[in-house]
Structures are given as structure tokens and as C-alpha cells.
Amino acid sequence: MNAAPVATIGGTPESMQPLLYLDGISVSFDGFKALNGLSLVLDPGEMRAVIGPNGAGKTTMMDVITGKTRPDSGKAMFREADLTQLDEAEIAALGIGRKFQKPTVFEMHSVFDNLLLALKADRRPSRVLFASTRAIERERADGILEMVRLTGMRGRMAGELSHGQKQWLEIGILLAQEPELLLVDEPAAGMTDAETEQTTELLRRINETRSVIVVEHDMTFVRALAVKVTVLHEGSVLAEGSLEHVSNDPRVIEVYLGR
Amino acid sequence: MISARLGLYGSLLVAAVPLALTIAVGLLSLLPADSALHVPGYVVTLLGKYLAYALLALSVDLVWGYVGILSLGHGAFFALGGYAMGMYLMRQIGTRGVYGDPVLPDFMVFLNWQELPWYWYGFDHFAFAALMIVLVPGALAFVFGYLAFRSRVSGVYLSIITQALTFALMLAFFRNDMGFGGNNGLTDFKDLLGANLQAGSTKAGLLIATGAFLSFFFLVCRHLTQSRFGKVLIAIRDAESRTRFLGYRVERYKLLVFTFSAMMAGIGGALYVPQIGIINPSEFEPANSIEAVIWVAVGGRGTLVGSMVGAVIVNFAKTVLTGTFPEIWLFVLGGLFIFVTLFMPRGIVGLFTGLRTWRSQPAKVRKQLTGRALEAGE
Ligand SMILES: Nc1ncnc2c1ncn2[C@@H]1O[C@H](COP(=O)(O)OP(=O)(O)O)[C@@H](O)[C@H]1O
Ligand SMILES: [Mg+2]
Numbered sequence: 162m163n164a165a166p167v168a169t170i171g172g173t174p175e176s177m178q179p180l181l182y183l184d185g186i187s188v189s190f191d192g193f194k195a196l197n198g199l200s201l202v203l204d205p206g207e208m209r210a211v212i213g214p215n216g217a218g219k220t221t222m223m224d225v226i227t228g229k230t231r232p233d234s235g236k237a238m239f240r241e242a243d244l245t246q247l248d249e250a251e252i253a254a255l256g257i258g259r260k261f262q263k264p265t266v267f268e269m270h271s272v273f274d275n276l277l278l279a280l281k282a283d284r285r286p287s288r289v290l291f292a293s294t295r296a297i298e299r300e301r302a303d304g305i306l307e308m309v310r311l312t313g314m315r316g317r318m319a320g321e322l323s324h325g326q327k328q329w330l331e332i333g334i335l336l337a338q339e340p341e342l343l344l345v346d347e348p349a350a351g352m353t354d355a356e357t358e359q360t361t362e363l364l365r366r367i368n369e370t371r372s373v374i375v376v377e378h379d380m381t382f383v384r385a386l387a388v389k390v391t392v393l394h395e396g397s398v399l400a401e402g403s404l405e406h407v408s409n410d411p412r413v414i415e416v417y418l419g420r
Numbered sequence: 421m422i423s424a425r426l427g428l429y430g431s432l433l434v435a436a437v438p439l440a441l442t443i444a445v446g447l448l449s450l451l452p453a454d455s456a457l458h459v460p461g462y463v464v465t466l467l468g469k470y471l472a473y474a475l476l477a478l479s480v481d482l483v484w485g486y487v488g489i490l491s492l493g494h495g496a497f498f499a500l501g502g503y504a505m506g507m508y509l510m511r512q513i514g515t516r517g518v519y520g521d522p523v524l525p526d527f528m529v530f531l532n533w534q535e536l537p538w539y540w541y542g543f544d545h546f547a548f549a550a551l552m553i554v555l556v557p558g559a560l561a562f563v564f565g566y567l568a569f570r571s572r573v574s575g576v577y578l579s580i581i582t583q584a585l586t587f588a589l590m591l592a593f594f595r596n597d598m599g600f601g602g603n604n605g606l607t608d609f610k611d612l613l614g615a616n617l618q619a620g621s622t623k624a625g626l627l628i629a630t631g632a633f634l635s636f637f638f639l640v641c642r643h644l645t646q647s648r649f650g651k652v653l654i655a656i657r658d659a660e661s662r663t664r665f666l667g668y669r670v671e672r673y674k675l676l677v678f679t680f681s682a683m684m685a686g687i688g689g690a691l692y693v694p695q696i697g698i699i700n701p702s703e704f705e706p707a708n709s710i711e712a713v714i715w716v717a718v719g720g721r722g723t724l725v726g727s728m729v730g731a732v733i734v735n736f737a738k739t740v741l742t743g744t745f746p747e748i749w750l751f752v753l754g755g756l757f758i759f760v761t762l763f764m765p766r767g768i769v770g771l772f773t774g775l776r777t778w779r780s781q782p783a784k785v786r787k788q789l790t791g792r793a794l795e796a797g798e
Contacts, residue, residue, distance in 0.1 A: 227665060253667035265662040267655045277648075278655055284667050286676050292648045338666060 178240065180205040180342060180372050181226070186235035187396075188221055195221040196232065197396035203342070208368040210383045210404075211376045213393030214416065219376040220262055222393070223344045227259050228252045239342070250284070258340035262347050262376075264327040266334065268320030272311055275319050275330055276302040279337035302337065309333040309363065325356040332363065343367060345375040349382045361385045426725070431642050434725055435635045438471060442631025446624035461623060466739060468627040468695040470732045475634050475688035477715045477731035478641060478724060479681040484713065485722030486645050487677050488657035489574075493582030494685050495709035496589050497557035499699065501686025503593075504556055506606035506699040507540060508549035509617075513610050526608070527601045537599045546613055553690040554683040561682030562675065569671035569678075574660070583706045590704030605700025612694050623695070630691045634728065637684055641724050653677060714757045720767025729768055 181203040188196040196218045203209055211219050224230035225237055228249045237244040242255055253259075267275050280298055283289070306312045309329040314322060319330060328348050335343050345364065349357045361382060364373060377383050383390060383404060390407050392400045394416050400407040407413050426434065445467055448459040476498045483489040510525040519529040523536055542548040564585060568578055596602035615622040644650050655663045656670050664670050693699045702708075712731075719730020734756070741749050760767060 229661070229665075249661075249664045250667045250669045253665055259665050261662070265659050267658055267662070269654055269658055270651060274651055278651055278663075279666050284669065286649065286652075286669075286673050289652055290647065290649045294648070334662075334666070 177204060179203060180207070180240065181374075182236065182238040183222070183226070184236040186222070186225055186232045186237060188218075188225060188230055188232050194396050196225065196235075199235070199393070199397050201391060201398065203372060203374065205341075206368075206372055208364065208373040208375065208386065208388045210386055210388055210390045211374060211393060212378070212380075212383060212390060213399070217393040218396040219393055220346055221396075223259060223346055223374075223376070226252075226344060227257060253338065253340075254284075256339070256341035257344065258335035258338045258342070259344045260328075260331045260335055260346055260348060262350070264324065264331050266319040266322070266327050266330045268318065270319055271316050272306070272314045272319050272322070272330060273302055273316060276305055276333055276337045279334040281337070281339045305333045305336050308336065308366070310359065325352045328352065328360070329363070332360075332367075336367065340371065342372045342374070345373060347376055347378065349377055349379045357382055358385070431639065435639045435642075438474070438631040438634040438638070438728070439628075440631075442467070442471065442628045446628045449624050449627075450620055461620060464620075464623050464627050465695055468623070468630050469692060470735045471627075471630045471634050472688045472692035472695065473712070473715070473735055474728040474731040475630070475637060475691065476685050476712050477719070477727035478634070478637055479684035479688065480712050481716045481721060481724055481727035482641050482645070482684070483678055483681045484716060485724070485727070486650065486653045486657060487674055488660075489674060489678060490579045490713065491582045491678070491681075492579045492706065492709045492713060493584075493586040494682070494712055495706075496582075496586035496704055497561060497682040497685035498689035498692070498708075498712075499586075499589070499593075499701075499703035500557045500560065500689065501553045502689030502693040502699040502703060503600060503606065504543075504549055504552040504686070505690035505693045506609075507543040507552075507600075508546060509609035509612060509694060510606050511540070511544040512612065513608065516610055517608070525601070525606070527596075527604065528599070531596060533599075540599070550690075553686050557682040557686030557689075558679050561679045565675045565678040569674045572671070583709070586704050586709050587706050590701050590706075593701035593704060601700070603701060605698055605702075606693075607698040607700075609694060609697060617694055617697070626691065626695050630695070633687055633691060637687075638724060638728065645724065649673075711753065714753060714760075716767075718756060718760050718764075718767055720769035723767070723769045726767045726769035733768065 179202045181201070183199060183201040186196050186199040187194060199218065199222060201209075201222075211222070213219055221230060225232050226239075226244060228244060228247055228251070232245060239252075239255055239257060244252060247255070267278065270278070277294060277298060280301060282292070282298075303312070303315075306315055309332055311322075311326060311330060311333065314326065319327065322330060328350075332343075332345065332348065335345075348360050348364070352360060357379065364375060364386065367373060375386065387404075389402065390404045391398055392407050392410075392413050399416065400410045400413050445459050445464060448457050449461065449464045451458045476494060479497070480491060480494050483491050483494075513525065515522050517526040517529075519526050521529050524533060528536070543552070568581065573581065592598055593600050593605075594603050600606065609617050611617055612622065612626075615625065617623075645653065652663065652668060652673060656668070656673055660670055689699075689703070711734075715730040715734045716727040717730070718734055719728065720726025734753075737752070738749060741752060764771060
């Protein structure tokens, strides 16, 4: 592709097998092409920012990766696994966690229970039916609470959290699953500047051990992440490279940054 | 949830109520008729009916209140359990029927049938009938749920097809050639496990059995909903796709609970029939299933206790009103439903237990609590 060489966190040699490999993905809704030959390659350990105007197909891309939407054509591989053949639960079990654009947590459960339900474990009803909370699970949930700055809200109902805190809780939920790859859809939306900064920090820390794709509108946020950027437009990749590189691309300026 | 706030002792206390009440009423009914404390037989029958309905309500609350499946067809599972019990009771009649046929129930003799249809085999044994009381509703719920949940039918669409299910069964059971007594249904029962159904002691025993089953299933449901499993159910109710993306197979959870709930409803029906003395296709009427949902809404959805309270109170009101002004009952029921939906989203139980917690909640959570009261699904 047209990827310019940039410094990525955990940058990897060419020979390394990609973690996520999307090739020529097309999705149409009633004839409207939400994704149009989208290709994207993510290396293990990489954090990627995906930007693009509203309706560019960013969320739809996440839908394809997580099995919510089946592509009409194209290839979607997570290591050796063909994502187009698996359902949501199987893909989650493979190690892909997803944060929704609209923060989605279990509002009627305590913050702690939200994490407990998300902890990596046997999800079969027969197992869950007789599961009791072990000390190690409590520890892990508490560890995540600390990481997402919600220790003080441990026993509160998730519905009581502020918008920003819900975003963090949902990121915590993802972490509890111990995924290899996190898909994070607009994490900074509706956050104060201070919260946005803390979110950047959080994602950086997460990226020390996991790969991340983060969709975001907020340019300050993307700049602060300082990772390779993919610009989507009308369902395909318009440009890719450092933020510096893509923001100088005249086509990008025309469709997105210039407006 | 409210039953969560009840705590273990509170729940045990609640569970003790149906059992203690039925034992008390049952025993008092056995006192001589001139005793001041004597409870007349019709009270025993009425209470037994209410509590059988309460079991149905509990089963509805389990799927609607905790998983968000608004089943408008649970009356069908109740009726199927009732029919299974009715078939056993029919076969107990033996030669005491009008036609005196040792094997064939009267209606079959009347239809000139020569032999018992195969699906009536085994129903002369109580153990077999008992098995069918849970297996038939359970199997139907399993097949129905498997198809519906696998294709991710939910919300209003699911509610509508559950209505269609019970309606279709009603039409089928109305047919004489189905072999279930057509529109007359099954009746004229004589005895159950050798005990005369007309005897006061049998009536008292049936009442106590109903109370015991209700207590038992309340505790089972409470345990189920408080466990990790129950938390997954609530997670599915409130954010189905979030749960799915966490790796839970939502359809399997739904199927399991739906099937279990249908079995509970079936037991409710089986307890109902010998006390009422008849089962006919009108039990499948779509309106019955809707009524069961109203009991739960009135009592307090997602509270377990509320469903039982709602069933008893609404049916008591129905008994009183249909006795005096039968023509207004449906209007009262409809009005009640609208009133509860608008002004008492947490139902009767919510009025008592919810008030303090309610006030301590921020406005946002309050809104979520109320908003959730009647949503079918997500
Ligand atoms: N389920 C759907 N049905 C119909 N159109 C959809 C659906 N999902 C997304 N779209 C359309 O596809 C386009 C891309 O949407 P989306 O991926 O949400 O964009 P983004 O997240 O980049 O803002 C939009 O025009 C949107 O209206
Ligand atoms: Mg989007």
C-alpha cells in the first residue's frame, strides 16, 4: 500500500506476520458502499489511529473485524483465523476486544461486576452457572479498576458514572478480556481536555502489551498518540503514514482536514 | 434489583410466605364447618388458583424481568403443563366415566374412537405424567427458542410470534380430532394419586403443594438471578451486543432460561388443573399470556417477589370485580396496565422497597430505572 515508513511503537520487521490483515473489504447496505475495497495491515504490538470524516466507514470496519457485519467481498484475517467465518463470541475468544462508539456498559451492575463479567473465563452457561468469584479474579478486577482510574467507584452502579468514566469502564471491560487487539471507537468523544489526556495516557499504557486500533475525530488526541495514522474516506484508505505525512497529503486536506 | 436488596434472610422469609400461608389455610380448611376459624373450600380453591398463577408470573418475570424476553406466550406452557396433568387425571377416571370404558376417556368414546391414541400412552402413570408436565412445555420452548434466538429475533417481533404460538395451539386444541377433548377440554376428574379430588384434605394438600412449589421456585429463581449466571442475564437484558462482544453466546443463555421458565410455567398449569377441575383450550387464549405479563408489571418487573404479589393481587381484584361487574374487568385491567406503566414503573414492590434507594439515586439513574420498566429488549 501507500504506507510511508514511520516510527510505530513496537515497530516490526517486514518479515513478521501481521496481526490483522484486511484486504479489499467491501460492504454495502442497500447498494450504498459503506466499505469499498478497504485494506489495512496491523503489526503485532502496533497502535494505529484511524481517522476520517463521519460516514467514512470506520465503525463499519470494526463491525467487520468483530463479526457483526459480514463483508460482501475481501479478506479479513487475524493471524491464521479467517474473521469472515466466525461469529462475535468466537472472535472475542480469539482475543479481539471492542469498545463501542456509544459507551456501552452494564448500567444496572456495579462497576466491579462489570469487570467481573468481562474477565477472561469459560463463558459457557453450564460453567457460569456454578462459577463463584475467586480471590484472583477480585485482584485482577481491582487491578484494572486502578488502571482505568475507577477504584473509587468500585461499588457504584455503572449507570451512575459520568460519560467519560463510562468510556474508561468500557476500556476496562476490554482489558479484563485480555485481548491481543483492542478496537477502540471514539474513546475521547464527549470528554473534557483533562480526561482526553488521561485517555491518551491509558491507551499508551495498554499498547505496551497489546495492539490497538483507535478511531478518533479529535486531532489533538491523535497528535498526542503519535502513532501511524490511516485516513479513511468513502469506505477506503485515502492515505496512511505519520500524522505529519497524511496531513500534508492534498487529498486528505481536501476531504477532511481542509473542511 | 430489589430481591438483591432483600438479602438472603429476606428472601428466605419471602419464600416462607407461600408455604406457611398455604399450610395455615390448608389446615384451617380442615376444621369443622361450624368452627370460627374454618376456611371454606372455595377460599382454598381460589388461593390455590392465585398461587398457581403466581408460579406462572414468576416464570414470566424470569425471562422478561431478567433477560428482557417479553414472552406473550407463556400461557401456552402453563396450559400444556395443565393438559399433561389433565391427561393423567382423565386416565384415573377408569370405568367411572359416563360410558364406563376402562381405557378410553368419555370424549373418545363419544367420538367413536376404538383405541387410545399413542400420545395418551403412559399417562396412566403419575411419574410419566409428571415428566411430561415439564418435558412438553420445555421441549416446545426449546425448539421455539432455538429457532428464534439463533436467528436473533427479539423485541416486539419475538413478542408477536409468542402470541402466534399460543394462538396456534389454541386453534389446534379446539379441534376434536387432536384427541384432547376439543372445546370441552378435559374434566370430570375423580382422583389424583388415589386421593379423591372432592375431599377437603386433597384440596388442602394440593394448595400446600402449590405453596411449596412456589416457595421452592422463588428460591431457585432468586439464586439463579443473584449468581454470576444471573448477572450475565441482566447484562444481556441491558446491553445484548456488549455481552456478545465479550464472548458470551447470548442465544444459549436465552435458550436455557426460556426453556427452564417454560417448565416452571408447566408446573404451574399442572397444579392449577386439579384444583380448578378442568382444562380447556381457552387456557391458550393469547389474552391470558398478556394478562400474566400485566401481573408482573403491576407487581414489579425484575423483582421476582413483585411477580408473585402482582399475580395474587390482580387476580383477587379480578375475582371481586368479575363477581360484581363482569363487563368492566377488561377495562380495569387495561387501565391498570397503563397506570402502572406511567406512574408505577417499578410496580407495587417498587413502591415499598424502592422509595428510599430511589431518592438516593441521581436523576440519571432514576430515569434509566423507570425507562427500563417496560422495554421489550434492547
Ligand atoms: N447497518 C447499516 N445499515 C445501513 N447503512 C449503514 C449501516 N451501518 C453503517 N451504515 C452507513 O455506512 C456508512 C459508514 O458508517 P460508519 O461506519 O458508521 O461511519 P463512521 O464510523 O466512519 O462515521 C454511513 O453512511 C452509514 O450511514
Ligand atoms: Mg463511527
